Amino acid sequence: MIIALAGQPNSGKSTIFNQVAGYKTVTSNFPGKTVKYTKSKVKMGKEFEVVDLPGTYSLTSSDLAELEARNYILKKEADVVINVIDASILSRSLEFTIQLCELEVPMVICLNMIDEAEKKGISIDTKKLEEVFGVPVVTTIANKGTGVRELFSVALEWKKKPKIPKYSRDIEKVIETLIPKIKEEPKRLSAIKILEDDEFFTSRVDIDYRRYQEIIEREHGRPCDLVISSERHALSMNIFEEIAKVGTPKKSFFDLDKVLMGKMGYPLLAIILYSMFYLVFKVGGIFEGPLLDYFNNLASRIVMENTFLQNITVGIIQGFAGGVGIVLPYLFPLLLGLAFLEDTGYLPRVAFLMDNIFHKIGLHGKALIPFMLGYGCTVPAIMGTRILESERDRYIAGFLSVFVPCSARTAVIFGLAAFYLGPLTAFLLYMTNIIFLGILGFVLSKIYKEESPGLILEIPSLKIPSLKSILLKTWLRIREFIIIAWPILILGSVTLSLLEHYGYAETINNLLSPITILLGLPIAVGTTLIFGILRKELSMLMLMQALGSLEVLSKAQMLTFTVFIMYYIPCLATIAAMISEFRVKRTLLITCTTLVVALILGIFARIIGGIAW
Template identity: 30%
Template sequence: MTGQSDKKLLLAGNPNVGKSALFTRITGVHAVSSNYPGTTVGFLEGWLRRSDDAWRVIDVPGAYTLNPTNEAEEVAERLVNDGADAIIIVLDATALERNLFLAFQIMERRLPVLIALNMVDEARHKGIEIDPERLEKLLAVPVVPTVAVTGEGISRLLDRLPEASAGREVPSSREDRWAAIGQVIEQVQKVRHRHHTLMDKLEDASVNSFWGLVIGIAVIAASFTAIRFVGEGLIEHLLDPLFHRFWMPVVNAVSNFFGGSGFLHDIVAGRMIDGSIDFEQSFGLLTTGLYVPIVMVLPYVVSFYAMLSFLEDFGYLPRLAVIFDALLHRIGLHGFAIVPSLLGFGCNVPGILATRVLDSARERFIAATLISVAIPCAGLQAMIIGAVGDIGMKWVAVVYGTLFLSWLILGRLLHTLLPGYSPELIVEIPPYRIPSINAMGLKLWMRVRGFFLEAVPLVLVGILLISFMDAAGITAYLSRMLAPVFSGLLGLPAEAAGPILLGILRKDVAVGMLATLGLSPAQLVVATITLSMTFPCIATFIVLWRELGGKRLAASMGIMIVSALTAGVTVRLLLSLNV
């Protein structure tokens, strides 16, 4: 939708003021996600048709100030400074004073603005009364009360787009600006006493040092259980049967076309496993290349992002970040790193992609490396519990305990040794609110589409690369060359080198292969720990390359290898002392 009458409309405001819900109301679900050039910060773009004009609507990243303190605020400043035909400043009516600071900064630019005084329903529930007409006269710009999640006031807001104006001149120095904001608040806002509701008490409890931690652990446990239940359900009852019923005949036809064997057959359809095609182990472009991202990874991506969107829109996610901030700061991260870390337990690929929510390249490197080293994906966890659990759950506890300690120790070392610092967590705690289904649906669609566009092609490229390496004998050569290292350092038989190296293709399959080698319990535990912490699977490897770049990927891989060998040798020695 382009033409000479195209205009640009920005939606600007603090985080958690309802911009995403307003964006969805204005544009529907027809939106695209873009990264601002030179950054990892994304924003949404959509289109609005109003009279004879087509508006390109941009959802500006949430910002508290246009004097940037992080990458998201840098992008917000650039988008505002680039100018627009109109800017809708979205204000949270329950926190008007804080929100007006950013509004005044935008008005200093003398751009045409109008104000959406959002969440006026929540303000009323909190005993906050705001006079929008008086606010409009004081600021000399259109002010429209709205409730974005229900659509209240949206039509009137859009009708007043032509009235957008630069408004009154506002003070430029910080002290004078706050003084002017205070004068505005005195004239437009009244607060009456109200009793705490059950929701208010829950809000207070969820940031309490003790109950907040209890609630946080309960939410994480419940979320993870729901994600596993939905993900495994989609795999077992929907996607896997569909693949075998409708896609397997196509793959078999391709396999027969290529004669059932040969180089091209193995590249396209994959190797025959016990005389037939196996979607998980054949490693062909049409088999493992599609089955892994669509059947084995996508269900966890969908279920996790659905849960993440709910927690975001409900208002709990900032509270979770605050609760875990103290722990994560000790390893060079801030509280929001809990999000990609949790996602990694479903699948490392979306976990790595989710590190984009972090503010600095240093934090993203630490988080991505820790996810790759010490957070087992759902498939790997299933094999750890199945294969290692067969010899006793105490051995499973040893594996998970080692991974957790490695996460803590490695994180602390990286925090100490890498230059730079972890920025403080500065986040506004929003009130709890009932999420908008439409807004959640748009977020889920954009994130799942982003996964398809970014991860699936990378997995296909990785499968192709590994297939060439296997056909050329490189994989077998590396197994033979590294066998003495595994035997000498880790006390493993030479044949264990092959499965551990195979982990770069599929770690869960590799654990299954280790279980067939007749290893002692101690050897199986050491081999599983080493496999879990060393080379990431090919999908994660490719995404790491995409997110970190060649140099940082090489550094991350070096850290993984050293960490895996150190943990493996340490566990071997400790277990030998107890034998």
């Protein structure tokens, strides 16, 4: 049995999914976070498959993430659809519920965030709502797990199709006339979408549908799609007024949004980001030094008659040391802080603040979503561009996201620049990166000219995040490093040891010497740059192994190496994601650009470092 979770963005689908499936998808208090569907086997008395679909406001959409949800729903693979609704915005959410009913598949309504609705003074008669749609209604508070088990218990037993709310008489007459002409199921939904001039549905029929649209347009004096959407909106409002009462909302003594989204929002944003990165540096710095000393001492005590085995053993220890001593001490607090900001609902407010600035580089504030994802990992950042409507905006946002320092690059920035050059240096590297992104975005917007649309973004209510949710989200993200990157790190460390053992490392270093000499780095650094294409943090960890100690580098060389790693060729996983989203030609352009930018900025960093130190 397959149960699909469908609903509008930020309604809590992924939170419900994680409650029953274990933590397999990242949730956040940010609309449009899920960009592809996730599925998992679940056993709850019976075994079934649950599918978490991207949030969508309508079954008509040009948004790639929403199309992913629409296409899955239309396949009718799910035996039951759970329509997850944010109960605090019920009137607006019912428009999507009406469309789901027209699919004519068994459905259960989940009124999530019922506590938020009560705070707004909204009282919902669930029995009346059940009568209107002819399906069970279950209330939940997903982030606390309240009602989730009951929801799936009901869904597992429910097999009836919902009642379909009717539009006004003249609209229904045209729909009924059109249905017999349609062969594709679901016929009623197809008829309505054809009247709305949805290209996906009109391309599937070979009829003169325009004359049906003209009947409605003559009757109402407006375009047919506007008439249908207005009817649906009126219908949802009528249902809301029938099943809900709106009282006096609970007032708070202080409106935090006036501060976060007003004139004080910009300095507060700077303070919040600086504080987060400073704390990351402090926490990481506590552990990095002692852990590296321990593993270096351990490696120095390894003495074997067989130098081949000794090199392999030392390589394994150094690979393990890199993960424990350098990456994890910085990666864990960084991802923890990012998860906290996501779950509070602060990031949409940052998008609002940044909208004006983003428009100056030809984008809008919604592009902040892939950028913020990029601070965790560039792969979901590239995929996150799907939430942007324009292909041009998706490409520019993806182009810029590649230059956002991901958690792997952050490990290099904190493990090398912050630890040896000071936290202020690391902060300035982030600030100059933001300035660079602004300049590059401006240039790209002039090359790919197009009017950027205004920002339409739902601002969710601020929430006190669940500690369990934050920790599980952090674990989900850090698990990728432990399962995927750490083995590669250890294997890379052993490989470098073997290259040195057989004398191939020197050959590779000589081939890459034009780059290292140009940057003023030791020639032995060459091999480490290759490993950085696998994973960015590998470059620093291999640097430690190639040179024996990071302290042999001058401060200027440390700065140059850090800057080069921040900007040069993306990791293989990112390149694969770019090929999937933007195809080979554009991926090659982005990749070549990163190398050129890294060389230019690396040389500039060498000059600045030489002056400063």
